[in-house]
Amino acid sequence: MEPYRNLSGQSGVVAYELGQDHIRVQFDNGRVYTYDYQSTGRSQVEQMKRLATAGRGLCSFISQVVGKHFAHRTSGAE
Template sequence: MRHYRNLSGNSGVVAYEVGPDWIGVKFRDGVTYRYTYAKPGAIHVEEMKKLAAAGRGLSGYISRHVGKAYESTDG
């Protein structure tokens, strides 16, 4: 996993990992959620990848547009 830069300073995201059709997002509580092209969909996953690489806006995007629409979780 890559460290999430958290340029805003108040994100709940601490790390992320990307694959060709998914992104895994690890939050402060230690739980990692996997978002895929199947759920919540390619448009959301690709936007989340861009935000993760930029280090800003990922947690807010998930809250506003994705919610609990994740494929799986490790916790």
């Protein structure tokens, strides 16, 4: 996973991993969420990829737009 730059200094996102049709996002609680085209939507996943590489706005986008439309979640211990 790539460290999230967190340019705002207030994000709950710590790392991310880009895939062809998905993005995996690790939050500060250790949980990793996978968002893919099927569960989240292509345009939302592509926007999340742009925000992740920019290092700003990813956590807000997830909480305000994506919500619980994720494909998979791991617990913090995994």
